[in-house]
Amino acid sequence: MEAAHNGPVTGTAAPGTVTVDVAVESPEEMKELGRRISGVLAPGDLVMLTGELGAGKTTLTRGLGEGLGVRGAVTSPTFVIARVHPPLGEGPALVHVDAYRLGGGLDEMEDLDLDVSLPESVIVVEWGDGKVEELSDDRLQVVIDRAVGDTDDERRTVTLVGIGARWAGLREELAAR
Ligand SMILES: Nc1ncnc2c1ncn2[C@@H]1O[C@H](COP(=O)(O)OP(=O)(O)OP(=O)(O)O)[C@@H](O)[C@H]1O
Ligand SMILES: [Mg+2]
Secondary structure: OEEEOOOOOOOOOOOOOEEEEEEEOOHHHHHHHHHHHHOOOOOOOEEEEEOOOOOOHHHHHHHHHHHHOEOOOOOOOOOOOEEEEOEOOOOOEEEEEEHHHOOOOHHHHHHOOOOOOHHHEEEEEEOOOOOOHHHOOOEEEEEEEEOOOOOOOOOEEEEEEEEOHHHOOOHHHHHHO
């Protein structure tokens, strides 16, 4: 179901980024991909989800939440900027952010005064491009592409791009997941 390759995904990716392509055929597979990605996540990780409306960003986050074992259903955070899902066990909390209405970027994110330690949490951000990159030198960028023009088509191509030293040695782990 998956193909992996080295090297930058686009001309703008920095050299040394880790890139893995995954073919996803259904919402259930998207959730499963989230569960599998959760296995490599650690406290302090930043995951940025990119993809158009309805691409499957929240669906993948649901899988991340299940895999991490956190409390509360992961739903679209459209009417709140961020939702904290505390861990049920020993793992990190999941902080699920919809940055769509986050005008000021990072400062505003810190001003949200979330009752959680960001360095001890996994932070997953929808619509964060150009806004939250400064939160961390490293990030896992998840780019979801849908077959153009057909909203009934459930096929997606997901490109995982690991940016920074955190992800440098983890191509195999991401590809196997
Ligand atoms: N392969 C797929 N992966 C994920 N969702 C899919 C897939 N195929 C169809 N869908 C459907 O597309 C919708 C995706 O919704 P979801 O809320 O996850 O998208 P989103 O990217 O978070 O959208 P938004 O930008 O509004 O936040 C769901 O209704 C889901 O059932
Ligand atoms: Mg969403």
